[in-house]
Amino acid sequence: MKRFRIAIVLLAVLAAFAFCGSYVADRRLTALDQALVHANEAALRSDWAAAAYHIQSAQAAFAQQEKLLQLFARRDLLSAAGAELAGLENMADEDSFDDLALGIARARHHLSFIKNMSGAYAPWK
Numbered sequence: 001m002k003r004f005r006i007a008i009v010l011l012a013v014l015a016a017f018a019f020c021g022s023y024v025a026d027r028r029l030t031a032l033d034q035a036l037v038h039a040n041e042a043a044l045r046s047d048w049a050a051a052a053y054h055i056q057s058a059q060a061a062f063a064q065q066e067k068l069l070q071l072f073a074r075r076d077l078l079s080a081a082g083a084e085l086a087g088l089e090n091m092a093d094e095d096s097f098d099d100l101a102l103g104i105a106r107a108r109h110h111l112s113f114i115k116n117m118s119g120a121y122a123p124w125k
Helices: 002-044 048-069 075-086 094-117
Strands: none
Touching: 002 048, 002 094, 048 075, 048 094, 075 094
């Protein structure tokens, strides 16, 4: 009977860890996605300084959260998203708007794929 109780406790701890990890990954990836949405909106308004600012904030947030996200997502997916984010800042000018829009769309796609692959679903929404 004692083994059964220990097994139940371990199962509950693992389930709580998985749920909390999913919640944290969903929140962090959603915040990164929103920063990219704001960067795209700023670029559409031709506000290149604001677009660069939002891209830099997304890059900084991703760099801070990458280690935590590695607990829940594959590293190759995270490195691909990081590489996509790294090239965006140089595109925040009028001459490369199309490249910026495509880069933002690809970075958002990478983040969405990571969210789906890491099990970061949001049943609480």
